[in-house]
Amino acid sequence: MTLDENWFTEAVPGEGVAFSLRIKQRLHAERSPYQRIEVFETAHWGRLMVIDGCVMLTERDNFLYHEMMVHPALFTHAEPRSVLIIGGGDCGTLQQVLHHPNVERVIQVEIDERVTRIAERFFPELTAMNGDPRCELRFEDGVELVRRTADVCVDVVIIDSTDPVGPARNLFGGEFLRQVHRVLQPGGILAQQSESPLLHRQSILEPLHRSLAQAGFSPPATLSFPVPSYPSGWWSCTLAGKACDVREFRHAAAAARAFPTRYYNEEVHRGALALPEFCRGVLGA
Amino acid sequence: MTLDENWFTEAVPGEGVAFSLRIKQRLHAERSPYQRIEVFETAHWGRLMVIDGCVMLTERDNFLYHEMMVHPALFTHAEPRSVLIIGGGDCGTLQQVLHHPNVERVIQVEIDERVTRIAERFFPELTAMNGDPRCELRFEDGVELVRRTADVCVDVVIIDSTDPVGPARNLFGGEFLRQVHRVLQPGGILAQQSESPLLHRQSILEPLHRSLAQAGFSPPATLSFPVPSYPSGWWSCTLAGKACDVREFRHAAAAARAFPTRYYNEEVHRGALALPEFCRGVLGA
Numbered sequence: 001m002t003l004d005e006n007w008f009t010e011a012v013p014g015e016g017v018a019f020s021l022r023i024k025q026r027l028h029a030e031r032s033p034y035q036r037i038e039v040f041e042t043a044h045w046g047r048l049m050v051i052d053g054c055v056m057l058t059e060r061d062n063f064l065y066h067e068m069m070v071h072p073a074l075f076t077h078a079e080p081r082s083v084l085i086i087g088g089g090d091c092g093t094l095q096q097v098l099h100h101p102n103v104e105r106v107i108q109v110e111i112d113e114r115v116t117r118i119a120e121r122f123f124p125e126l127t128a129m130n131g132d133p134r135c136e137l138r139f140e141d142g143v144e145l146v147r148r149t150a151d152v153c154v155d156v157v158i159i160d161s162t163d164p165v166g167p168a169r170n171l172f173g174g175e176f177l178r179q180v181h182r183v184l185q186p187g188g189i190l191a192q193q194s195e196s197p198l199l200h201r202q203s204i205l206e207p208l209h210r211s212l213a214q215a216g217f218s219p220p221a222t223l224s225f226p227v228p229s230y231p232s233g234w235w236s237c238t239l240a241g242k243a244c245d246v247r248e249f250r251h252a253a254a255a256a257r258a259f260p261t262r263y264y265n266e267e268v269h270r271g272a273l274a275l276p277e278f279c280r281g282v283l284g285a
Numbered sequence: 286m287t288l289d290e291n292w293f294t295e296a297v298p299g300e301g302v303a304f305s306l307r308i309k310q311r312l313h314a315e316r317s318p319y320q321r322i323e324v325f326e327t328a329h330w331g332r333l334m335v336i337d338g339c340v341m342l343t344e345r346d347n348f349l350y351h352e353m354m355v356h357p358a359l360f361t362h363a364e365p366r367s368v369l370i371i372g373g374g375d376c377g378t379l380q381q382v383l384h385h386p387n388v389e390r391v392i393q394v395e396i397d398e399r400v401t402r403i404a405e406r407f408f409p410e411l412t413a414m415n416g417d418p419r420c421e422l423r424f425e426d427g428v429e430l431v432r433r434t435a436d437v438c439v440d441v442v443i444i445d446s447t448d449p450v451g452p453a454r455n456l457f458g459g460e461f462l463r464q465v466h467r468v469l470q471p472g473g474i475l476a477q478q479s480e481s482p483l484l485h486r487q488s489i490l491e492p493l494h495r496s497l498a499q500a501g502f503s504p505p506a507t508l509s510f511p512v513p514s515y516p517s518g519w520w521s522c523t524l525a526g527k528a529c530d531v532r533e534f535r536h537a538a539a540a541a542r543a544f545p546t547r548y549y550n551e552e553v554h555r556g557a558l559a560l561p562e563f564c565r566g567v568l569g570a
Contacts, residue, residue, distance in 0.1 A: 010286075277553070
């Protein structure tokens with residue numbers, strides 16, 4: 001069949017694959033200083049945010065991504081008190097971090113304030129906890145902020161970025177990862193969104209693992225999980241520790257968590273650590 | 286963006302979601318007595334088989350589906366010697382079954398012989414083991430064949446069907462599942478393709494679990510895994526045992542398997558058993 005103008009489509013250049021959602025109407029469109037941001041009302045997936053033509057999130061499936069960007073990292077760290085989020089302007093990741101009672105301080109540094117303002121307006125369920133006194137929103141370049149940050153002062157860094165093109169390119173680079181390693185406390189954890197295991201194993205995941213090793217991290221682990229609205233429907237988050245094993249986590253605490261989740265639980269966490277056979281060897285054990 | 290005529294698109298009615306692959310050319314199209322079958326050469330996903338407008342398989346990602354339809358079931362059974370495949374005309378499932386050295390006999394019953402003939406011509410890598418003397422291909426109605434089959438004579442039944450509409454509808458029904466239970470030996474295993482956890486939990490998975498319980502099976506387990514070319518990119522296989530626990534499997538044998546896989550391994554098997562939080566309770570532990 002052919003899709004008419006009532007569909008939003010994201011095609012992946014070079015992979016010959018596209019994902020489409022039927023839309024009722026476009027609610028918003030603007031060009032910020034950094035990128036083009038659109039919001040649609042879809043027929044069956046709730047609201048949809050698009051940046052530079054790529055799906056950022058839908059109301060229906062963003063829980064998969066946001067839960068898996070946060071809870072594995074925070075249940076891997078022994079006692080996460082200070083968290084730094086780079087990117088994450090829609091605040092869905094921030095909200096999941098704030099569910100953790102041992103977190104005392106979260107700084108989110110998003111380069112494009114418009115993403116957050118649009119989220120506040122069109123995705124209020126994601127920004128509902130932004131008034132929590134533990135959190136601070138900054139709108140500036142995360143690479144610069146990390147460079148200015150003191151040594152060994154953060155427990156968990158979460159890189160919740162767009163694809164590694166445009167403003168997010170530097171967030172996958174070796175120099176930035178060395179800076180992240182420097183600001184982490186011993187036992188600290190980095191969680192990096194790391195694209196599709198099927199589409200980006202060679203182009204992104206393998207170079208990322210090499211860069212993490214060169215930056216001084218202990219052997220990383222890539223956790224995979226479904227995100228239907230992202231290319232291939234299969235996504236990943238890579239954890240790397242500063243002198244700690246990211247394949248172990250606080251299993252009992254994860255099982256006893258006092259906040260609601262829709263995808264994450266202690267068995268899902270363990271299961272996400274299982275590497276598909278085609279990734280074994282090239283991405284570690 | 287809008288996709289031109291160089292893309293094949295499968296849209297899901299009622300879900301407002303579509304998946305597309307860029308195609309180079311259509312290699313084949315016919316209407317069999319049962320359905321319309323097409324084969325395309327895609328730009329980046331190898332060859333594509335389509336039945337009644339729905340993706341059956343691509344060369345690039347069918348390994349995910351076929352490995353997960355077979356190896357969890359066969360490593361759950363204590364010693365699988367006889368296997369019955371219902372559907373599975375492309376022979377990708379059959380091939381994975383034949384990798385297991387303890388299998389002595391496989392009968393595949395596919396209602397539409399044309400699917401197999403087209404697979405032989407356009408997907409020869411899937412049919413390469415069809416000459417194995419342990420296997421027998423029958424082209425008839427699987428529901429009828431099971432009804433005629435003697436009691437307690439099969440170790441594993443794999444239902445590798447199209448969606449539960451058209452010719453496959455009866456394969457999800459209670460009467461058929463009771464017949465499958467009847468023909469299984471004690472300790473026997475049923476593996477049923479069971480659609481998308483995100484899209485079909487209420488419409489298919491929950492009724493299937495109820496039907497399996499009513500048919501006399503021990504508590505079933507739904508394993509989930511990625512299949513990018515199927516709706517939502519997230520798929521499942523439901524295992525149900527005749528007086529046996531399908532959450533346990535021969536872990537050491539799975540780790541020591543002597544055949545190649547690309548997705549399946551013993552950790553992936555364990556991980557696929559982890560139920561997302563939104564399925565806990567409604568789909569068992």
